[in-house]
Amino acid sequence: MxxxxxxxxxxxxxxxxxxxxxxxxxxxxxxxxxxxxxxxxxxxxxxxxxxxxxxxxxxxxxxxxxxxxxxxxxxxxxxxxxxxxxxxxxxxxxxxxxxxxxxxxxxxxxxxxxxxxxxxxxxxxxxxxxxxxxxxxxxxxxxxxxxxxxxxxxxxxxxxxxxxxxxxxxxxxxxxxxxxxxxxxxxxxxxxxxxxxxxxxxxxxxxxxxxxxxxxxxxxxxxxxxxxxxxxxxxxxxxxxxxxxxxxxxxxxxxxxxxxxxxxxxxxxxxxxxxxxxxxxxxxxxxxxxxxxxxxxxxxxxxxxxxxxxxxxxxxxxxxxxxxxxxxxxxxxxxxxxxxxxxxxxxxxxxxxxxxxxxxxxxxxxxxxxxxxxxxxxxxxxxxxxxxxxxxxxxxxxxxxxxxxxxxxAGMFSLAKEIAGQALASEGLGRAVGAMHGLMEAMRTSLGTGGGSRLDDYGKDAGLVESLQPVLDFLYEQYWRVSVEGVDQVPRGASILVANHSGALPYDGLVMAQALLRERPDLLEARWLVEDQVFHAPMLGTLFNRLGAVRASPENALRLLDEHRPLVVFPEGYQGASKPFAERYRLKRFGRGGFVKLALRTGAPIVPVAIVGAEETSPLLGRIPGGFLGFPSLPLTAPGPLPAKWTIRFGEPLTMEGLAPEAADDLGEVQRLTERTRESIQRMLQALLRERRSVFTG
Amino acid sequence: MRIAVTGASGDYGRLLLPRLEADPGVESILVLDTKEPPPISKVEFHRVDLTRYDAEAELTDALTERPVDALFHLAFLFGPILNGPLAHELEVIGTMNVLTAVGRARLPRLVVPSLTVTYGARGNNPALLREGSPLFGCPHSRFVNDKVEVEGQVRAFRERNPDTRTLVLRFAPLLGPSLDNPATRLLSHAVVPTLLGFDPLWQAIHEEDAGRALHLALRAEAAGEFNIVGRGVLPLSGLIRQAGAQPLPLPGPLFRGALRALGVVGAGTLPVALLDYMHYSWVADGERAESALGFVPLHHVRDAASALRRSQS
Structure with a gap:
């Protein structure tokens, strides 16, 4: 026997x-x-x-x-x-x-x-x-x-x-x-x-x-x-x-x-x-x-x-x-x-x-x-x-x-099960498994097979965000060690958070939304606007949309502000995300001042935000012509996000008090406000860069 | 209340007629159609072929002979058919005839169904399309463009005939066990090809909700266009899964080529234009229907899709 x-x-x-x-x-x-x-x-x-x-x-x-x-x-x-x-x-x-x-x-x-x-x-x-x-x-x-x-x-x-x-x-x-x-x-x-x-x-x-x-x-x-x-x-x-x-x-x-x-x-x-x-x-x-x-x-x-x-x-x-x-x-x-x-x-x-x-x-x-x-x-x-x-x-x-x-x-099996159970019970492993699951979901979503049934009108999939939360937590807390300053200045209700766009891959919107979610739970869930080039990029756009990105358009912005949400915008747009590494943290033209018009029309205050670290997270090393995919160009960047330390500083809000909604039609006024916001962000950026001693440790 | 209905044997007609029959306020239903409607006590049948040259005169005669309080113009196709010219005759010319007859008979109310696909699936659609959004249609689809043309006619008619309360109901893709349209056909496959890397948001409306919306239009005080959509949205892949199928993401060019080839051969059950709707979202905002028409969808998109699944099994 x-x-x-x-x-x-x-x-x-x-x-x-x-x-x-x-x-x-x-x-x-x-x-x-x-x-x-x-x-x-x-x-x-x-x-x-x-x-x-x-x-x-x-x-x-x-x-x-x-x-x-x-x-x-x-x-x-x-x-x-x-x-x-x-x-x-x-x-x-x-x-x-x-x-x-x-x-x-x-x-x-x-x-x-x-x-x-x-x-x-x-x-x-x-x-x-x-x-x-x-x-x-x-x-x-x-x-x-x-x-x-x-x-x-x-x-x-x-x-x-x-x-x-x-x-x-x-x-x-x-x-x-x-x-x-x-x-x-x-x-x-x-x-x-x-x-x-x-x-x-x-x-x-x-x-x-x-x-x-x-x-x-x-x-x-x-x-x-x-x-x-x-x-x-x-x-x-x-x-x-x-x-x-x-x-x-x-x-x-x-x-x-x-x-x-x-x-x-x-x-x-x-x-x-x-x-x-x-x-x-x-x-x-x-x-x-x-x-x-x-x-x-x-x-x-x-x-x-x-x-x-x-x-x-x-x-x-x-x-x-x-x-x-x-x-x-x-x-x-x-x-x-x-x-x-x-x-x-x-x-x-x-x-x-x-x-x-x-x-x-x-x-x-x-x-x-x-x-x-x-x-x-x-x-x-x-x-x-x-x-x-x-x-x-x-x-x-x-x-x-x-x-x-x-x-x-059977004995071995039960033993193995027990071990597995113990391992899973341990918090770290559990989180790792959860993260893997989340990543798989994200992958499936970006491929277009994810399904998902808990979408809001904008396409954010609460289920996906939930399952991806371990990954987001890890990135936020341990990988990028995001430090947030001045978040208390974000007013309640509708507000327009204007930030510098940076990095070849636009992680910044996601991180901003996370930061607001963590630091200001009293606010409604923030959404960020992304330019068409990202929003309609295959896979990336789909994934971002499910994570909460909204296509940048006046209708969407108005609707979001009507819902009294904080709205994160990157007026530099695609240009901001596609500037070479040598020009990092140098702000580009702020679009056509759309965000100012929005603010003037809705009365929502503008909050300048400076983000440091995103450029080093995915430095743009070069560009590949990407017309065949519908991109102006494909960014050549690090294979994954690099562990640069992030700092997000919120500036003092520019209120629209005293300005009539009609001022939105006054191009001079719009230009002035745009410039003020831009300067404010640039100042904060320079200050942050001066304070930063190391890219990776802060 | 007397009501006239064209296209009563179509999907819309089949959804609406039982409700009218059950509605105590409705005395009679004048069916203007080529096909005999199901035998319902209230129905009077008058044979009219909207694609015929004399359709307009026939309609006018019928409507003046037996005056009605409302006309439901439901004689529309639900998907592209191979005979494009016939479709055009029915939809565009038929609608023209109906509008003319309605104008002559000075009917107080006209209800015309349309589809949200007329907004077109485009990259720069806002997250939610309101009724005022322009109708871009679909450049590759004769079917959709015919619908857009119909909407244009109806809008023009409304402006010229303010006495006739004209309601246009833009339905999201209708899903239900008794329906046969490109959306239900798409979802009835075990494996549904989708575009790799894209997963647009889809809306849908359950057939019961659609019937209810049509019925509500009979007494609504408002006029104009209404988006009739189910509750919520689903990504296409989610919709497919809810319907019990599996999404199969294919690279765009490959998919497009395959669909074209199938379409040329005539074997394609899916219109090539559907590709656009698998690429970009076209989510309509049903807020106005709720506030002005009083239409609150009872079914979530999920339910509509799973109803489809139940019907298949």
Missing amino acids: TKGVLGNDPFQRGAAPRTGEVKDDAAHPKAAKKSAAAKGAKSAGKAKSARGGASKSGAQAKAPKGGKAAEAKQGPATPKTPAAKVHKFEARSHERGGARHEEDAHASGQHPAGEDVSPLREPSVPGPAAGPRASRPQVLADEVGGSRPQERTVDRALTEAIASEAAETAAKTAVDELFEGRTGPDRDIERVLATELVAEVAESAVRQVLDLGNGDAGEREVATAIATQVAEATAGVAVDEVMDRNAASPEERTLASAEDRPGEARGLDEDEGADEVWTADAWRRDPKDAPPPEELEEVWTADAWRRDPEGMAAPEEPDEDDRVTGVERVEEDGVHISVSIIEGAAPTDVEPEVELPDESHDELPPSRRPLSLVSDPGEAPLPDEAERDARGFGRPEEPAAPSGFAGRA
């Missing part, structure tokens, strides 16, 4: 069982037969291979039945824990003819995620010449070890003993059979080796099965059956392996083994179904001359290969990786099956599916072939591996999720 849980965790998420795959499995048996037949045919020419092939195919044919039986027995005994179930299924799949591949998936799942996967992806050895497939001993060890921790009952020991005995006998017979036709210097030794190998594989398979199971009587039978079958199935491979080993250079093998180990599939036990595969393997191996391009099957063989040798510390062959892929794929199928089994309560249901597994093999090869890096057609394409692995692993685990893993995951 631990094994499954620990190893497979990372993959678990993707592991939703898919119904579609079950079908694939169903197709298997036929495929298996076919492949076996094909192998047999090919091998006909060579004595060795022919034999191996024949025997194997025969074994195969048997295997499915045995597997079935085993399954049927096992089914009822399925342990409650999900992990255990999974294992069992694997075991079952082994038993099945076609299911060997599972082991790989399974194996990798058991390992810490990164380990298995990565090595598999890269072909350690590109060479097709690598001929013989190495076996991976370590794999077996791992698997077996993994299950060890679970309690063993005497029963189990017994079972094992019986099974191993059966395995040994089976192995002997099988190997002997195989060796009969062969001649060689070390035949006896080889035979012994091969037998041992086979027996070990079989035993490990048995062990695996036992690990998963409860150890009841039914299992014993199953174990024995498995042992025999595995032994039979493995025999051919083992023999080949032994032979190959002789042929292969020792260094290569060692290297390969070293490399392969981590990445290897360790699903020795499962090999049950591997007969055909192995055959194929055997095939490939011996006659380097004519490796029948059997593709998948070979691949699987390779797999099987790797697996069986587990027991033996013997040197491995290189370049297993490719094959591994193939194997894994197969596993998927096998795994798949297992999943379905789990889901279906009745084991009987499962059986039919079990038999089928081989078909998938057939289907797989064509797609794989083009991908493989190695000449050997049977090898699997590496690139796909990651995916497949993930899938393969994930699937078997899936059923396990509910109890062990799911519980843990």
Whole structure:
């Protein structure tokens, strides 16, 4: 259980069982037969291979039945824990003819995620010449070890003993059979080796099965059956392996083994179904001359290969990786099956599916072939591996999720939630999140998708301002550290606040509105007028409008003043915002005195305001012709607002007392008042600049 | 009180007739139309085709034969149609015929609906357009410009015939389950293209409010133009969302090109001119309707849009 849980965790998420795959499995048996037949045919020419092939195919044919039986027995005994179930299924799949591949998936799942996967992806050895497939001993060890921790009952020991005995006998017979036709210097030794190998594989398979199971009587039978079958199935491979080993250079093998180990599939036990595969393997191996391009099957063989040798510390062959892929794929199928089994309560249901597994093999090869890096057609394409692995692993685990893993995951999740909650509860983070939200809203608004349903007639979106308030607060208090002087001089009711426009991007209106909002909550919400060039600028204009900017026009100004709002105007207009940095804080012409006419007509006092800091916040470094966007020019400025310190000084209001509204038509009077305001602002600006010691610290 | 109605089978007519029917002060409704109106007890039907050369004489005859207290001239289109000349005949020439007949029959009251789109969506529109604002129309839209022309005729008529109380109701885009106009069509798509970077303020009026405003015009003491708008404004994207659709901002040139192409092919369900209205705001001030006409909208723009959504689902 631990094994499954620990190893497979990372993959678990993707592991939703898919119904579609079950079908694939169903197709298997036929495929298996076919492949076996094909192998047999090919091998006909060579004595060795022919034999191996024949025997194997025969074994195969048997295997499915045995597997079935085993399954049927096992089914009822399925342990409650999900992990255990999974294992069992694997075991079952082994038993099945076609299911060997599972082991790989399974194996990798058991390992810490990164380990298995990565090595598999890269072909350690590109060479097709690598001929013989190495076996991976370590794999077996791992698997077996993994299950060890679970309690063993005497029963189990017994079972094992019986099974191993059966395995040994089976192995002997099988190997002997195989060796009969062969001649060689070390035949006896080889035979012994091969037998041992086979027996070990079989035993490990048995062990695996036992690990998963409860150890009841039914299992014993199953174990024995498995042992025999595995032994039979493995025999051919083992023999080949032994032979190959002789042929292969020792260094290569060692290297390969070293490399392969981590990445290897360790699903020795499962090999049950591997007969055909192995055959194929055997095939490939011996006659380097004519490796029948059997593709998948070979691949699987390779797999099987790797697996069986587990027991033996013997040197491995290189370049297993490719094959591994193939194997894994197969596993998927096998795994798949297992999943379905789990889901279906009745084991009987499962059986039919079990038999089928081989078909998938057939289907797989064509797609794989083009991908493989190695000449050997049977090898699997590496690139796909990651995916497949993930899938393969994930699937078997899936059923396990509910109890062990799911519980843990739920625990982790709740912990994470708690942490997140705590973090959010902390004021700073909360504000940061709020600010992010606000900025997102602002972005959407400026793109024109923001929606918003709390707009006033001028287009200010109260909802947006609210969600952006954290950002505004930050800018106002910490970033620009706006200091406001003389704000008390702003009279109640309608008033016209005339300020210098500055900076390439007109933040000043927004800051003014904020300053009034904070310092003079008794006043109505102030609005600022922006020139058409800004108001109708795409995105910027939309955003400003939602934040409270109003297009500068006499109608709007009159309406706002009628509402007794303070009205912020920048008589310099677009020119003010587009003066080069060298001319900063030098006031431009004050338009045509529109604000004075407004003041004269409405009687609203004019309050001169000097803003220092805005120029340095977004210095105008240059201009880009922007006619295509409807701008006279695009300002080239700092990518974001710079943290200059802002100071806003309110001057003494110019009241319109004693001046008749008709004076608005007196251009001389208007000019005089305009000039007075301008001078007042310029004076304040100079004073502020003199007082300022540093742009950024004030 | 006897009332004559042209275009009773149009959207305005369908909004108004039930109200007149339910109004105990209304004795009879003389329907001057090409199509038979729904069978309502008060209705008298007189077939008149406003686009015909003899429409004016027919109208005059009908109105002198059966004198009425008010004429609702509702025979207008609600959106551009492919047959531009026919639209022009109906709207401009038809209105001319009606005005002439009304002048001859010396009717005491004339009510003509119009649309706020006649103000035009322009960059230098003030935040709120009052009734006195010039009607700039839309340079690309024959439909809107026809409306502007109609308004000009009506204004001229009003000046020449001070005895006839002439009311022009400028409706914001009408939204409602039973209506089919460019705005409802626009909002009925699941994804509504908008202009990237622009999100003008839209107004709308719920069909019930529109019907009520028309009915109010029957007895109002005021004359002149009235902006009939729903409560509040929404950005276009907000309106789209309220209607259950998603705004899809497209760069202007791309959008324009696509609309043009569609329009040329004849497959366009959206008039190209709508683009202007997706670019700039044209928010009309409903203050005068409230003070002079006594019309207070009950529905917020939001409700009007969501009514549309309900009707779709």
